[in-house]
Amino acid sequence: LVGEIFGLVSFGAIFGMVNLVGQVGAGAGPFGVGFLHDQTGGYSVPFTVTAGLTYLAAFVILFARPPVPATLTPTER
Incomplete structure (x- = not known):
C-alpha cells in the first residue's frame, strides 16, 4: 500500500x-493501559479509551482516497 501511494523512489x-x-x-x-488501570482501579477506562481511539481511526480512514493513477504520455506507453 505504501508503494502504491508514494511510489518506489522513497x-x-x-x-x-x-x-x-x-x-x-x-x-x-x-504502558498507557497499565497507567490508566493503576489510576482508575479497573480496565473499563483503558478499554473505553482504546475503543474511542479505534473508532477515531476508523472515522479518519473514511476520508482516505485511493491514489490517482499517473497518466502516461504516448511515449511512455
Missing part, C-alpha cells in the same frame, strides 16, 4: 517511518 524511508510509528504505538499502548 519506499524504504516512508515504509520505515510507518513501521516506526506502529512500533512506538505498540510499545506505548500497554
Whole structure:
C-alpha cells in the first residue's frame, strides 16, 4: 500500500517511518493501559479509551482516497 501511494523512489524511508510509528504505538499502548488501570482501579477506562481511539481511526480512514493513477504520455506507453 505504501508503494502504491508514494511510489518506489522513497519506499524504504516512508515504509520505515510507518513501521516506526506502529512500533512506538505498540510499545506505548500497554504502558498507557497499565497507567490508566493503576489510576482508575479497573480496565473499563483503558478499554473505553482504546475503543474511542479505534473508532477515531476508523472515522479518519473514511476520508482516505485511493491514489490517482499517473497518466502516461504516448511515449511512455
